[in-house]
Amino acid sequence: MKPPVSRVEDSAPSLGGDLGRLADAARRIRLHVIRMAAVKRVHVGPALSIVEILTLLLCLPFLKRQGSLDDPRRDRFILSKGHGALALYGALCEAGLLPAAVLAGFGQPGNPLAGHPVCGIPGVEVPTGSLGHGLAIGCGLALAARMDDLAFKTVVLLGDGELGEGSVWEAAAFAAHQRLGGLVAIVDCNGCQQEGPTREILNMEPLEAKWRAFGWQACRVDGHGLPALSEALSAAWERRDVPSVLIAETVKGKGIPFMENDPGFHMSWLQGELLDRALAALEVDGDVAG
Amino acid sequence: MSPVELPVASMRGACIPLLAQLGEERSDLVALGADGRSIFEELARRFPDRFVDVGIAESSLIGVAAGLARAGKVVVVSAIASFLLRRAYEQIRVDVADPGLPVKLVGVGGGLSYGTLGPTHHMVEDLALTRTMPNMAVFVPCDAFQAQAALRAALDWPGPAYVRLGTGDEPLIHRESSALAPGEPEVLRSGEDLLIFATGGCVREALQAADELAESGLRAGVVNVHTFHPWRRESFQELLDRTGIVLAVEEHSRVGGIGDALAGICCGRPVRFAQLGIRAEYPPVGARDELLSFFGLDRPAIVQAALRLLGNVL
Numbered sequence: 001m002k003p004p005v006s007r008v009e010d011s012a013p014s015l016g017g018d019l020g021r022l023a024d025a026a027r028r029i030r031l032h033v034i035r036m037a038a039v040k041r042v043h044v045g046p047a048l049s050i051v052e053i054l055t056l057l058l059c060l061p062f063l064k065r066q067g068s069l070d071d072p073r074r075d076r077f078i079l080s081k082g083h084g085a086l087a088l089y090g091a092l093c094e095a096g097l098l099p100a101a102v103l104a105g106f107g108q109p110g111n112p113l114a115g116h117p118v119c120g121i122p123g124v125e126v127p128t129g130s131l132g133h134g135l136a137i138g139c140g141l142a143l144a145a146r147m148d149d150l151a152f153k154t155v156v157l158l159g160d161g162e163l164g165e166g167s168v169w170e171a172a173a174f175a176a177h178q179r180l181g182g183l184v185a186i187v188d189c190n191g192c193q194q195e196g197p198t199r200e201i202l203n204m205e206p207l208e209a210k211w212r213a214f215g216w217q218a219c220r221v222d223g224h225g226l227p228a229l230s231e232a233l234s235a236a237w238e239r240r241d242v243p244s245v246l247i248a249e250t251v252k253g254k255g256i257p258f259m260e261n262d263p264g265f266h267m268s269w270l271q272g273e274l275l276d277r278a279l280a281a282l283e284v285d286g287d288v289a290g
Numbered sequence: 291m292s293p294v295e296l297p298v299a300s301m302r303g304a305c306i307p308l309l310a311q312l313g314e315e316r317s318d319l320v321a322l323g324a325d326g327r328s329i330f331e332e333l334a335r336r337f338p339d340r341f342v343d344v345g346i347a348e349s350s351l352i353g354v355a356a357g358l359a360r361a362g363k364v365v366v367v368s369a370i371a372s373f374l375l376r377r378a379y380e381q382i383r384v385d386v387a388d389p390g391l392p393v394k395l396v397g398v399g400g401g402l403s404y405g406t407l408g409p410t411h412h413m414v415e416d417l418a419l420t421r422t423m424p425n426m427a428v429f430v431p432c433d434a435f436q437a438q439a440a441l442r443a444a445l446d447w448p449g450p451a452y453v454r455l456g457t458g459d460e461p462l463i464h465r466e467s468s469a470l471a472p473g474e475p476e477v478l479r480s481g482e483d484l485l486i487f488a489t490g491g492c493v494r495e496a497l498q499a500a501d502e503l504a505e506s507g508l509r510a511g512v513v514n515v516h517t518f519h520p521w522r523r524e525s526f527q528e529l530l531d532r533t534g535i536v537l538a539v540e541e542h543s544r545v546g547g548i549g550d551a552l553a554g555i556c557c558g559r560p561v562r563f564a565q566l567g568i569r570a571e572y573p574p575v576g577a578r579d580e581l582l583s584f585f586g587l588d589r590p591a592i593v594q595a596a597l598r599l600l601g602n603v604l
Contacts, residue, residue: 140357
């Protein structure tokens with residue numbers, strides 16, 4: 001088997017002096033989420049926990065588009081926890097991949113943005129919504145990269161509750177067995193699934209040990225700390241011999257204090273005072289249309 | 291008169307050299323197995339970089355296939371039909387069928403062909419499951435020659451496809467491999483009194499039943515339904531109208547297979563119609579032929595059903 005072709009542009013990007021710009025992008029992505037949650041009942045908490053991860057992947061960006069979205073060399077991203085869709089839409093918008101007008105029309109008749117990333121949304125590589133599917137698809141993409149001597153990365157973002165799906169572990173075993181170094185998994189470890197704390201419903205800890213036992217390079221990282229997250233992603237980017245996983249410690253509802261760690265905000269429709277408080281937390285006046 | 295014994299061949303065996311040939315013809319063809327690689331043995335020998343065994347993991351099998359297809363590959367996957375479609379149903383529906391990806395599913399051991407291995411290995415609802423999926427072509431060849439034609443037709447189909455194969459040696463209905471016209475009913479034998487529509491292993495039973503009916507002077511035609519999607523409704527309508535007496539016979543659940551498909555066309559037409567299929571019942575231990583008898587799908591049962599249908603009008 002031939003080793004993947006190495007190219008200069010495949011190296012991990014550096015955070016450099018971008019911290020302020022990226023922190024701003026993250027704040028705007030949260031604002032997009034809150035504005036969409038003002039339109040109708042949507043998944044809010046699970047979107048807010050992945051904002052920094054998506055900011056680095058799409059706005060730094062770790063994920064290279066190469067020539068275009070059709071370029072076979074482009075990096076791929078799969079939001080396996082499809083219920084984080086609102087953050088993905090916000091990040092795609094901040095990255096210039098999804099027109100702001102489409103985002104502004106969320107919930108209106110004819111708007112393509114569903115509660116999960118469905119087929120046909122600009123910038124969405126793989127539609128998702130049913131948990132436990134993304135990692136195997138990512139394996140297929142990483143396998144194709146190796147077959148075609150392409151060096152693109154495939155990144156799959158999973159929820160920690162999603163790890164209860166057995167299909168995740170079928171794919172984890174496959175990726176390690178095939179030594180798919182082009183595959184990076186990120187677990188949004190917010191510790192809180194729809195009905196309550198993940199540790200109380202189906203405890204999958206210790207996660208690093210589990211992934212390592214399957215043959216993955218694993219590390220635990222602050223999923224909201226841009227410098228730490230960037231460093232961990234860079235390390236994963238450089239690994240080419242085995243798949244890597246980041247166990248990203250996150251907070252469900254992150255950034256909106258009254259939502260944090262409250263499973264009641266797994267889905268929510270923010271109206272009236274709740275909306276005002278959420279916008280205030282992001283230092284925005286009550287002008288939703290803004 | 292005892293039925294004429296037909297020469298036999300294995301559908302899977304017939305597909306082994308064809309898959310290698312298809313691999314030669316298409317450099318984008320990739321094959322995946324789930325601890326079942328015999329059908330790919332020649333392909334894998336000739337193109338070792340284009341075959342991967344994912345292990346006993348059907349969900350992963352389909353997910354990996356979907357990823358490969360998204361990267362531009364045409365993917366042929368094969369597994370025991372019951373595990374492939376039951377275990378990985380959601381992955382097939384969501385990750386392959388909905389986006390219309392070119393993943394070709396080859397299910398081995400369709401119908402009751404695994405016989406004494408028991409009901410975990412029988413697959414009698416595959417047509418119902420695949421017919422309801424968007425974009426999915428569905429082929430049910432009746433012998434080894436037609437299995438080759440079906441596999442090629444599946445590769446030519448732009449999106450996902452399912453091909454139901456049997457297992458082991460089965461009678462040859464055709465004398466050679468010829469192209470299959472997707473969606474068209476294949477008239478194997480014409481007859482003015484009654485038309486028997488059959489699929490897969492039941493085609494042989496239907497032909498033998500037609501022989502037996504001929505001894506009584508009854509002219510029963512036999513139509514092989516080898517495709518469920520695409521489906522040339524006009525061609526079926528024309529055949530139904532020609533005789534007006536129709537019997538559907540399938541090694542499949544009575545729900546969602548050829549009987550239901552034909553009933554939908556019969557509705558509102560002056561057609562006398564009956565269907566034989568598998569009832570929802572735990573089967574006894576038995577070889578395929580014994581199970582066909584148990585479910586009333588063998589030659590004597592078909593003859594009886596045909597006589598009942600004809601008796602109603604004679």
